[in-house]
Amino acid sequence: MASDPDERDFIQSIERGFAVLLAFDEERVNPNLAELAAATGLSRPAVRRILLTLQRLGYVRASGSRWSLTPRVLSIGQHYSASHAMIEVAHPHLLDLSVKTGESASLAELDGRDAVYVARVPVRRIMSINVSIGTRIPAFATSMGRVLLAWAPDAVVDEIIAAGLPALTRHTVTDADAFRGVLRQVRSDGWSIVAEELEIGLLSVSAPVRDRSGEVVAALASSTSVGRSSVEAIRRDVVPLLLDAAKRISADLGYRSSAQADRAVTPP
Amino acid sequence: MASDPDERDFIQSIERGFAVLLAFDEERVNPNLAELAAATGLSRPAVRRILLTLQRLGYVRASGSRWSLTPRVLSIGQHYSASHAMIEVAHPHLLDLSVKTGESASLAELDGRDAVYVARVPVRRIMSINVSIGTRIPAFATSMGRVLLAWAPDAVVDEIIAAGLPALTRHTVTDADAFRGVLRQVRSDGWSIVAEELEIGLLSVSAPVRDRSGEVVAALASSTSVGRSSVEAIRRDVVPLLLDAAKRISADLGYRSSAQADRAVTPP
DNA sequence: TACAAGTTGTACGCATAGCGTACATAAGAG
DNA sequence: CTCTTATGTACGCTATGCGTACAACTTGTA
Numbered sequence: 001m002a003s004d005p006d007e008r009d010f011i012q013s014i015e016r017g018f019a020v021l022l023a024f025d026e027e028r029v030n031p032n033l034a035e036l037a038a039a040t041g042l043s044r045p046a047v048r049r050i051l052l053t054l055q056r057l058g059y060v061r062a063s064g065s066r067w068s069l070t071p072r073v074l075s076i077g078q079h080y081s082a083s084h085a086m087i088e089v090a091h092p093h094l095l096d097l098s099v100k101t102g103e104s105a106s107l108a109e110l111d112g113r114d115a116v117y118v119a120r121v122p123v124r125r126i127m128s129i130n131v132s133i134g135t136r137i138p139a140f141a142t143s144m145g146r147v148l149l150a151w152a153p154d155a156v157v158d159e160i161i162a163a164g165l166p167a168l169t170r171h172t173v174t175d176a177d178a179f180r181g182v183l184r185q186v187r188s189d190g191w192s193i194v195a196e197e198l199e200i201g202l203l204s205v206s207a208p209v210r211d212r213s214g215e216v217v218a219a220l221a222s223s224t225s226v227g228r229s230s231v232e233a234i235r236r237d238v239v240p241l242l243l244d245a246a247k248r249i250s251a252d253l254g255y256r257s258s259a260q261a262d263r264a265v266t267p268p
Numbered sequence: 269m270a271s272d273p274d275e276r277d278f279i280q281s282i283e284r285g286f287a288v289l290l291a292f293d294e295e296r297v298n299p300n301l302a303e304l305a306a307a308t309g310l311s312r313p314a315v316r317r318i319l320l321t322l323q324r325l326g327y328v329r330a331s332g333s334r335w336s337l338t339p340r341v342l343s344i345g346q347h348y349s350a351s352h353a354m355i356e357v358a359h360p361h362l363l364d365l366s367v368k369t370g371e372s373a374s375l376a377e378l379d380g381r382d383a384v385y386v387a388r389v390p391v392r393r394i395m396s397i398n399v400s401i402g403t404r405i406p407a408f409a410t411s412m413g414r415v416l417l418a419w420a421p422d423a424v425v426d427e428i429i430a431a432g433l434p435a436l437t438r439h440t441v442t443d444a445d446a447f448r449g450v451l452r453q454v455r456s457d458g459w460s461i462v463a464e465e466l467e468i469g470l471l472s473v474s475a476p477v478r479d480r481s482g483e484v485v486a487a488l489a490s491s492t493s494v495g496r497s498s499v500e501a502i503r504r505d506v507v508p509l510l511l512d513a514a515k516r517i518s519a520d521l522g523y524r525s526s527a528q529a530d531r532a533v534t535p536p
Numbered sequence: 537t538a539c540a541a542g543t544t545g546t547a548c549g550c551a552t553a554g555c556g557t558a559c560a561t562a563a564g565a566g
Numbered sequence: 567c568t569c570t571t572a573t574g575t576a577c578g579c580t581a582t583g584c585g586t587a588c589a590a591c592t593t594g595t596a
Contacts, residue, residue: 011554012553012554013553013554032543032544033543033544034542034543034544044544045545045546048544048545065543065544
């Protein structure tokens with residue numbers, strides 16, 4: 001019933017704790033004991049013990065016989081931002097890019113098959129898409145994801161292809177060979193534009209950010225919509241700004257391009 | 269050595285798992301086993317088992333003998349936002365308030381002694397303070413915190429006073445009786461302005477948001493700096509806008525004011 | 537009012553999950 | 567090449583956490 005705790009050095013209770021914590025979602029906003037037990041596949045007494053534990057730790061709260069998450073769970077993510085200098089370093093550059101393009105700017109990292117937003121400067125529009133830090137999007141169908149995959153180990157790409165490339169819109173690249181070709185193109189171009197493959201109307205362009213070791217650690221992106229721009233306009237106007245911003249973030253992270261000597265070296 | 273697992277129905281391993289996860293912070297960005305063991309007070313084999321477990325769950329990653337968090341930890345907070353309709357409901361109103369005031373707008377909830385940002389519309393300034401969703405600030409010295417405390421059970425206020433009211437700046441209200449007086453004033457005014465009590469130069473004003481049961485569940489705030497505004501200007505210009513926005517969010521949450529009939533009842 | 541259906545709380549004895557001590561081993565530093 | 571400091575491994579014991587089984591409530595229905 002539990003997933004696969006067949007390995008040594010694995011603490012079952014921790015897995016179970018997270019299972020219960022993550023069972024709170026759109027489907028289960030205020031679940032009761034029985035619902036959580038059903039959702040996690042654990043016995044009711046086990047779920048109860050876990051909930052009482054999480055309650056004592058401040059992550060969940062009971063109102064009658066219904067349970068809900070507390071804002072404490074948001075704090076867990078704070079530790080990520082606090083422990084990754086890149087996010088702070090990148091922020092002024094995101095802001096700068098956003099001002100120059102008039103569009104939202106984002107930074108994402110790869111986690112499994114998803115790109116995860118780790119920093120973002122939104123643009124003030126009423127109908128802005130609901131994207132926040134921590135939001136996950138399938139890597140294969142987004143510009144940020146493709147940049148991350150283009151420089152990722154082959155095994156990662158293979159695993160994503162093996163998991164399947166579903167057609168999220170009628171424009172999504174779903175053929176494995178075509179997809180590998182796209183990644184090769186991204187690697188040679190140094191940037192990726194994806195038009196309406198994740199969602200109709202959505203355009204985004206992305207470039208890699210490297211750390212001091214030269215490894216691609218994140219993808220910088222600028223996104224807009226078909227109403228406001230086009231693939232051609234992006235290629236002409238946004239790509240240079242994006243590459244420049246990505247280069248400056250990389251430089252701030254200590255990356256020294258071997259191909260060309262960077263003029264502005266400013267780690268304050 | 270462990271904190272106090274003396275109660276029944278408490279799963280020690282879950283507490284330990286979070287202890288290790290939260291030991292990653294500014295102090296320990298890439299800790300090794302020994303550092304984490306020292307930080308948590310656990311034995312090295314125990315920390316190792318926990319790390320291997322967290323690694324399998326995708327929350328930490330090993331690079332050599334150093335460990336670091338993965339962006340997966342950011343996803344935990346997503347479950348909070350997903351399971352709290354208020355955040356989505358409030359967003360357009362935050363945006364509207366931010367546009368009207370030209371300042372950042374925020375929504376926070378009370379968690380222990382802190383106010384926790386759960387939604388926010390930042391203003392695009394280079395020197396914007398580094399506040400993001402999940403950021404915690406001491407409730408007693410902020411306008412949002414005081415609004416939340418003004419309508420919180422006495423026990424919560426007592427506990428905060430018992431924990432002490434440190435002088436964070438030279439303007440901070442640190443006297444227990446004076447503080448209770450401030451909360452009484454907030455309750456009768458229906459809003460709170462706090463000037464430079466958390467940080468020199470920081471001004472903020474806040475008003476309560478109620479759910480359908482009439483309980484105060486969050487605080488809406490507008491914040492600015494002494495260079496751009498003043499307490500008098502906020503009281504005159506911002507308070508009416510803030511109260512209006514807070515009222516509309518409350519209405520969207522199903523709150524019906526008993527004192528006065530709301531004219532605009534617009535749940536779309 | 538009594539019954540039924542669906543809850544959550546509690547007790548308890550067993551198995552084993554997870555514990556720490558102790559030792560082996562690898563990697564630098566001097 | 568030894569000393570130091572780190573991480574990996576083994577192992578036996580204990581108490582931690584497990585699920586079954588039952589009790590106590592609550593709520594809707596006959």
